[in-house]
Amino acid sequence: MFVILVAGTVLVLVLLNWTRKAKVAAPASSATPNASPEELARLQRELDRIPG
DSSP states (O other): OHHHHHHHHHHHHHHHHHHHHHHHHOOOOOSOSSOOHHHHHHHHHHHHHSOO
């Protein structure tokens, strides 16, 4: 019983540490929120060329 409690505690601590590191290491979005009209038109042309 004691071994299960220790293993569960270790697992929880490892998962918490892992999620904290994942939040810190998450890359910021490289997309700019304000695209120029020319950029939007270029992207629309690229989308129009995709078959389907």
